[in-house]
Amino acid sequence: MTAVENPPSQQDSTTYRPSTVRRLLPFAIAAVVPFILGSTTENVNFWWKALITVVVLAVVARMAWVWTPRGELTHREDMRLWRTPSDRSWAAVTTFGLLVLPFILASDFTPPMDFPWATWFAVVNLVLIFAMGAAAFNLLVGYSGQISLAHVAFLALGSIVGGIVGVQWSGGNMWVALPAAALAGAVVGAISGLPALRLKHLYLLLATFGFHFVMMLVWREYLQEYFGFVGIRFKGENSPRIASWLHWLPGIDPDDNGEFIITGQFRWYWVLMPITVLSILFMVNVVRTREGRAFAAVRDRDVSASLLGINVARSKLLAFALSSAVVSMSGVLASFYIGSRGEDSFNVQTVLNYAIIIVVGGFSSIQGAIFGSAFFWFLPEWFKWAREELWIVRDIDFLSDYPSEIDLAIKGFLVVIILMFKPDGLAGLWKDVKGWIGRSLARRGP
Amino acid sequence: MSDDILSFENLTVQFGGVRACDAIDGHVKRGSLFALIGPNGAGKTTLVNAISGVYKPLPGAQVQFHPAGKPTEDLLSYRPFQIARLGVARTFQNLGLFMGENVLTNLLLGRYIHEHTRLIEGGLFTRRAVKRELAARQAIERVVDLLDLGTFKREPVGDLPYGVQKRVEFGRVLAMEPELLMLDEPMAGMSVDEKQDMIRYIYAAQDELDMTVFLIEHDMGVVMSIADHVMVLDFGQKIAEGTPAEMQQDERVIAAYLGTEMAEN
Numbered sequence: 001m002t003a004v005e006n007p008p009s010q011q012d013s014t015t016y017r018p019s020t021v022r023r024l025l026p027f028a029i030a031a032v033v034p035f036i037l038g039s040t041t042e043n044v045n046f047w048w049k050a051l052i053t054v055v056v057l058a059v060v061a062r063m064a065w066v067w068t069p070r071g072e073l074t075h076r077e078d079m080r081l082w083r084t085p086s087d088r089s090w091a092a093v094t095t096f097g098l099l100v101l102p103f104i105l106a107s108d109f110t111p112p113m114d115f116p117w118a119t120w121f122a123v124v125n126l127v128l129i130f131a132m133g134a135a136a137f138n139l140l141v142g143y144s145g146q147i148s149l150a151h152v153a154f155l156a157l158g159s160i161v162g163g164i165v166g167v168q169w170s171g172g173n174m175w176v177a178l179p180a181a182a183l184a185g186a187v188v189g190a191i192s193g194l195p196a197l198r199l200k201h202l203y204l205l206l207a208t209f210g211f212h213f214v215m216m217l218v219w220r221e222y223l224q225e226y227f228g229f230v231g232i233r234f235k236g237e238n239s240p241r242i243a244s245w246l247h248w249l250p251g252i253d254p255d256d257n258g259e260f261i262i263t264g265q266f267r268w269y270w271v272l273m274p275i276t277v278l279s280i281l282f283m284v285n286v287v288r289t290r291e292g293r294a295f296a297a298v299r300d301r302d303v304s305a306s307l308l309g310i311n312v313a314r315s316k317l318l319a320f321a322l323s324s325a326v327v328s329m330s331g332v333l334a335s336f337y338i339g340s341r342g343e344d345s346f347n348v349q350t351v352l353n354y355a356i357i358i359v360v361g362g363f364s365s366i367q368g369a370i371f372g373s374a375f376f377w378f379l380p381e382w383f384k385w386a387r388e389e390l391w392i393v394r395d396i397d398f399l400s401d402y403p404s405e406i407d408l409a410i411k412g413f414l415v416v417i418i419l420m421f422k423p424d425g426l427a428g429l430w431k432d433v434k435g436w437i438g439r440s441l442a443r444r445g446p
Numbered sequence: 447m448s449d450d451i452l453s454f455e456n457l458t459v460q461f462g463g464v465r466a467c468d469a470i471d472g473h474v475k476r477g478s479l480f481a482l483i484g485p486n487g488a489g490k491t492t493l494v495n496a497i498s499g500v501y502k503p504l505p506g507a508q509v510q511f512h513p514a515g516k517p518t519e520d521l522l523s524y525r526p527f528q529i530a531r532l533g534v535a536r537t538f539q540n541l542g543l544f545m546g547e548n549v550l551t552n553l554l555l556g557r558y559i560h561e562h563t564r565l566i567e568g569g570l571f572t573r574r575a576v577k578r579e580l581a582a583r584q585a586i587e588r589v590v591d592l593l594d595l596g597t598f599k600r601e602p603v604g605d606l607p608y609g610v611q612k613r614v615e616f617g618r619v620l621a622m623e624p625e626l627l628m629l630d631e632p633m634a635g636m637s638v639d640e641k642q643d644m645i646r647y648i649y650a651a652q653d654e655l656d657m658t659v660f661l662i663e664h665d666m667g668v669v670m671s672i673a674d675h676v677m678v679l680d681f682g683q684k685i686a687e688g689t690p691a692e693m694q695q696d697e698r699v700i701a702a703y704l705g706t707e708m709a710e711n
Contacts, residue, residue: 075580075584076576078583079583282569285569286569290557290562290578290579290582291563291568293547293551293558296546297555300544300545300546300547301542304538304543304544306525307498307500307527307529307530307536308555308558308622309558312527
């Protein structure tokens with residue numbers, strides 16, 4: 001990794017180049033095993049599956065760790081997203097986890113103490129939608145430094161585009177609505193970013209907040225014009241479905257009426273997970289290439305950025321456009337997933353929720369958005385379980401009398417604690433833990 | 447005139463009632479090392495800011511840039527980022543680095559004007575984007591080798607010692623491969639050894655990379671030993687111009703630097 005002038009003989013002993021097969025093998029195993037586990041849902045005990053899962057995880061992590069290029073890296077190897085052994089291990093484990101998760105959640109396992117198993121699948125899907133939106137929000141607010149409160153406005157824009165393209169024009173065609181929303185989001189986002197050319201910090205926040213209310217007006221007008229007060233129904237006849245010419249694909253068994261409708265948590269997971277993962281990877285790639293570096297430069301010092309040849313105005317608008325495009329797409333997904341959107345679906349509280357997500361997750365870290373949304377959705381579930389089942393807590397009437405207020409209070413309290421003791425949020429905490437595991441593994445290893 | 451790379455005439459910058467630069471004329475010869483000196487508050491940085499487009503001079507000023515083999519450009523009609531793209535790069539007296547980013551990122555930002563990866567290409571990480579990123583990487587690796595920054599590549603710039611930060615910033619403008627390199631006190635606050643290293647780097651930029659250097663410097667010793675041509679400012683006025691040897695003899699320069707009474711003795 002470092003440029004050392006070793007004699008060639010010594011260099012060979014530290015340089016290690018695994019073959020392509022070896023580099024990809026752990027990921028291939030991680031990708032295949034969940035489907036084998038999933039295909040044997042009925043006849044293998046849950047605990048056996050858990051055991052196999054843990055063993056595979058350990059093996060995959062170890063293989064990815066060992067088969068990582070070492071020594072003096074070429075520039076291409078140095079550019080890789082997963083560069084170090086620890087990065088590659090975690091990437092393989094994450095791949096495996098993402099693929100095995102739906103099979104675990106779909107099993108009829110009942111955890112001890114009535115831990116809410118069934119609701120967790122819905123929570124995971126919401127985490128995926130929120131992670132995508134929060135990552136885009138973080139790209140704009142944290143990474144590009146453009147404070148914006150217009151986030152929910154773009155979720156609403158996603159619903160509008162979903163309503164026009166996905167419901168009114170094509171009757172439940174979410175696949176067309178997604179790119180349409182991305183396009184609309186990019187254009188409207190660039191327009192909403194125009195105040196950023198003149199304003200900064202708090203003033204920009206207020207200007208974008210104004211945009212939020214304008215969008216709410218548009219949303220209400222649109223709703224009343226075409227749908228009345230009932231709101232848009234994205235369910236039932238408007239549910240997204242897989243076109244019949246794609247039914248030959250493995251894993252797609254049409255229902256009795258000859259259609260494959262995306263409904264139920266398991267099917268939704270396979271729609272949401274790839275879209276979220278791909279859009280987050282897209283943003284990660286943007287951040288590590290030319291335009292993404294320019295975003296950070298503009299955030300840190302716009303004068304020196306402009307003297308490097310960066311068109312600051314263009315860079316800011318580009319950040320707004322990219323972020324809004326992804327948020328609008330997550331708006332479409334949320335609309336179709338939740339199934340209906342009415343007058344009161346979008347409010348200021350949601351902007352604050354996203355702010356909590358990125359602050360807790362870790363400011364200006366895309367990974368943090370994922371941690372933040374997991375935190376945001378799992379915590380209330382866990383509190384709810386604790387209120388109902390945990391042996392001392394369930395006897396405190398006060399907690400079950402004001403459940404949502406107490407959830408909010410605890411969230412607020414945790415935000416303060418995180419801001420005080422861990423300003424880089426859960427992503428920073430994760431980095432510490434990862435470093436610690438990596439060090440203790442390296443100490444034991446050869 | 448034809449061998450000038452930069453010429454400015456009647457350049458006046460005014461802040462409120464203060465004339466930070468007052469009707470300054472000057473010519474920088476291609477391939478030379480032009481030094482701008484003067485006491486604190488003489489208007490040296492203001493002059494560089496006016497040339498690089500950060501400040502707008504008063505009407506009547508002329509700043510012309512003559513890139514090799516291309517038509518002359520009137521810099522006053524461009525915005526700072528366009529001036530940078532024409533081939534005029536500069537450093538800052540108090541560092542214009544992005545402190546949270548690592549050395550590689552800072553240096554790669556210097557390649558922004560050369561490798562044009564578009565946002566969508568970058569996001570999809572297409573073959574072309576990878577090729578361009580690699581080209582940028584190879585270009586900055588040369589700078590890393592030249593400036594001995596190899597050991598700091600992945601360190602956040604904010605964590606590095608001041609002398610190294612100065613080197614990183616110098617490396618960033620080198621990565622831009624400008625025709626005219628404007629250095630605003632690149633040696634301020636450095637030890638003697640670090641200064642000597644920096645002089646070596648500046649020579650390398652001038653000789654190996656064919657850049658014209660426009661240098662602001664306080665250290666008279668350094669200026670006298672390396673500059674081809676010296677311009678002296680005091681209170682926004684140009685008080686003298688010529689070769690370093692001439693400047694050492696010039697009474698107004700001695701007066702400006704040492705005070706009038708001492709000059710009389």
